[in-house]
Amino acid sequence: xxxxxxxxxxxxxxxxxxxxxxxxxxxxxxxxxxxxxxxxxxxxxxxxxxxxxxxxxxxxxxxxxxxxxxxxxxxxxxxxxxxxxxxxxxxxxxxxxxxxxxxxxxxxxxxxxxxxxxxxxxxxxxxxxxxxxxxxxxxxxxxxxxxxxxxxxxxxxxxxxxxxxxxxxxxxxxxxxxxxxxxxxxxxxxxxxxxxxxxxxxxxxxxxxxxxxxxxxxxxxxxxxxxxxxxxxxxxxxxxxxxxxxxxxxxxxxxxxxxxxxxxxxxxxxxxxxxxxxxxxxxxxxxxxxxxxxxxxxxxxxxxxxxxxxxxxxxxxxxxxxxx
Amino acid sequence: xxxxxxxxxxxxxxxxxxxxxxxxxxxxxxxxxxxxxxxxxxxxxxxxxxxxxxxxxxxxxxxxxxxxxxxxxxxxxxxxxxxxxxxxxxxxxxxxxxxxxxxxxxxxxxxxxxxxxxxxxxxxxxxxxxxxxxxxxxxxxxxxxxxxxxxxxxxxxxxxxxxxxxxxxxxxxxxxxxxxxxxxxxxxxxxxxxxxxxxxxxxxxxxxxxxxxxxxxxxxxxxxxxxxxxxxxxxxxxxxxxxxxxxxxxxxxxxxxxxxxxxxxxxxxxxxxxxxxxxxxxxxxxxxxxxxxxxxxxxxxxxxxxxxxxxxxxxx
Numbered sequence: 356x357x358x359x360x361x362x363x364x365x366x367x368x369x370x371x372x373x374x375x376x377x378x379x380x381x382x383x384x385x386x387x388x389x390x391x392x393x394x395x396x397x398x399x400x401x402x403x404x405x406x407x408x409x410x411x412x413x414x415x416x417x418x419x420x421x422x423x424x425x426x427x428x429x430x431x432x433x434x435x436x437x438x439x440x441x442x443x444x445x446x447x448x449x450x451x452x453x454x455x456x457x458x459x460x461x462x463x464x465x466x467x468x469x470x471x472x473x474x475x476x477x478x479x480x481x482x483x484x485x486x487x488x489x490x491x492x493x494x495x496x497x498x499x500x501x502x503x504x505x506x507x508x509x510x511x512x513x514x515x516x517x518x519x520x521x522x523x524x525x526x527x528x529x530x531x532x533x534x535x536x537x538x539x540x541x542x543x544x545x546x547x548x549x550x551x552x553x554x555x556x557x558x559x560x561x562x563x564x565x566x567x568x569x570x571x572x573x574x575x576x577x578x579x580x581x582x583x584x585x586x587x588x589x590x591x592x593x594x595x596x597x598x599x600x601x602x603x604x605x606x607x608x609x610x611x612x613x614x615x616x617x618x619x620x621x622x623x624x625x626x627x628x629x630x631x632x633x634x635x636x637x638x639x640x641x642x643x644x645x646x647x648x649x650x651x652x653x654x655x656x657x658x659x660x661x662x663x664x665x666x667x668x669x670x671x672x673x674x675x676x677x678x679x
Numbered sequence: 680x681x682x683x684x685x686x687x688x689x690x691x692x693x694x695x696x697x698x699x700x701x702x703x704x705x706x707x708x709x710x711x712x713x714x715x716x717x718x719x720x721x722x723x724x725x726x727x728x729x730x731x732x733x734x735x736x737x738x739x740x741x742x743x744x745x746x747x748x749x750x751x752x753x754x755x756x757x758x759x760x761x762x763x764x765x766x767x768x769x770x771x772x773x774x775x776x777x778x779x780x781x782x783x784x785x786x787x788x789x790x791x792x793x794x795x796x797x798x799x800x801x802x803x804x805x806x807x808x809x810x811x812x813x814x815x816x817x818x819x820x821x822x823x824x825x826x827x828x829x830x831x832x833x834x835x836x837x838x839x840x841x842x843x844x845x846x847x848x849x850x851x852x853x854x855x856x857x858x859x860x861x862x863x864x865x866x867x868x869x870x871x872x873x874x875x876x877x878x879x880x881x882x883x884x885x886x887x888x889x890x891x892x893x894x895x896x897x898x899x900x901x902x903x904x905x906x907x908x909x910x911x912x913x914x915x916x917x918x919x920x921x922x923x924x925x926x927x928x929x930x931x932x933x934x935x936x937x938x939x940x941x942x943x944x945x946x947x948x949x950x951x952x953x954x955x956x957x958x959x960x961x962x963x964x965x966x967x968x969x970x971x972x973x974x975x976x977x978x979x980x981x982x983x984x985x986x987x988x989x990x991x992x993x994x995x
Contacts, residue, residue: 373833385849497974499926501933502949502967505956513957616838638848646845650837657836
């Protein structure tokens with residue numbers, strides 16, 4: 356188990372290093388540089404330009420720049436964000452918990468509901484309910500994240516006025532609320548973005564769980580369970596589901612990049628102050644430093660997520676553990 | 680409605696129906712000795728949902744091809760930005776007008792052209808690059824394979840949309856051709872993994888061993904013996920990939936860094952309605968529905984092809 360963990364960890368470090376190297380190459384292949392992108396005023400004195408070029412180390416030879424870049428990333432520093440007038444790491448440190456909260460809630464919702472839906476479908480394969488749910492999950496699976504977010508906003512925030520349209524808490528009343536009212540207010544603001552993100556992932560989980568269960572249902576132990584007279588409910592829930600959950604653990608790792616990508620749009624539509632909103636805002640301010648930092652932090656999150664998935668897998672499946 | 684436009688709609692319908700009927704009949708006639716493609720069509724023939732999806736994709740392609748003759752208005756003309764802006768759907772404008780008094784329905788038809796052709800070209804590029812990369816990794820194996828696959832792992836650990844945002848912000852406003860290239864070159868990682876796995880299995884097969892024993896060169900073995908056998912999984916991946924590229928392109932255009940206005944794409948049309956979504960909802964609703972319908976159709980066809988082309992399912 357420890358050996359497995361260490362090997363996966365080493366692979367993860369290599370992956371993050373590769374991502375960092377690729378973004379470094381992209382940064383230097385791109386036309387322009389952060390200084391000329393930020394100091395757009397043609398009247399900027401050359402001395403100011405030179406000062407920043409020197410301060411950011413852009414006058415060093417490329418291999419030295421690369422080395423400094425790797426060192427600063429390893430130390431958790433990602434340079435300075437001009438539009439925010441703060442170090443990138445400080446900006447990200449504020450946004451990351453909000454993104455993790457949103458994603459955590461969405462993951463729990465999506466996997467719980469998705470697994471149940473998948474089981475329901477597999478048990479009634481070919482019946483109208485299976486057919487309806489298949490079409491339904493394909494419908495959401497095929498939907499652009501930002502469009503679903505917009506429609507949820509339109510229907511639930513503007514037409515039905517059930518939930519607030521943006522932010523994490525009420526900008527006016529929050530300061531006057533007691534602790535309980537604050538908790539409720541935060542929860543209320545979480546509903547729409549979390550539900551949107553969860554809907555998109557639920558569809559994928561349900562599709563995956565259905566086919567995993569149908570695969571398992573053909574195997575010998577399921578037939579044995581049926582042959583000894585267990586009713587279908589017990590066969591599915593007690594015998595098949597345990598085995599069919601294994602591929603879903605893999606899906607957890609696979610779903611993370613999609614989830615992080617989706618949160619870019621969902622967060623920006625609902626003005627959720629997380630990494631996604633930062634990313635979208637960084638587009639118009641051309642904040643290179645922030646964007647590359649988001650890419651690297653995201654890859655770290657994905658690597659960690661996959662590590663967790665691997666460990667869960669080893670914990671759940673003795674065959675994997677014994678192979679080591 | 681002018682007579683030439685009526686004629687164009689009739690032609691579009693006739694062509695769609697004719698092509699779909701032809702495909703259906705080809706599927707119905709397929710016997711046991713038919714090739715894999717015929718057999719796939721035959722399976723489609725029995726699957727009502729897949730057939731509907733096929734009709735939808737053919738219809739969308741026809742509309743995209745004939746857009747200039749089908750559209751009632753110009754997609755970019757702004758006839759009267761005071762009187763004719765933000766009109767709700769009516770007889771004159773099926774899908775209303777947007778903030779610049781442009782007809783949403785006409786833009787939708789042209790948008791089909793832009794979005795579908797970008798997706799198609801990008802996926803051709805992705806499939807080619809991914810196949811070659813995966814074939815090389817799988818065929819040479821060993822250390823080369825390990826290094827090549829670690830690079831793929833790294834590339835797949837960053838969400839594609841984030842990678843594209845970073846690239847497009849770095850490179851600034853890119854023309855559509857460059858957008859296609861960028862989309863194509865960020866979409867092949869999955870395909871290459873798939874092809875590699877197939878090639879790893881294929882290269883131990885007798886035909887490849889025999890070809891090598893006869894002194895065939897690596898290049899010839901890959902091109903003549905291995906690649907033809909990975910065509911069907913690549914086609915399945917490409918079909919599902921088109922669905923993905925349509926969504927990704929829409930997302931980028933929505934963010935203002937993909938297809939740039941006034942050229943309509945389904946994504947930037949949705950953006951046109953965002954600032955007043957609460958009141959002028961039709962501007963964002965209809966292009967979104969067009970995306971969902973098309974993407975769903977491609978996903979259904981891709982799933983259907985996967986079931987149909989998987990030779991392991993033949994005995995089942």
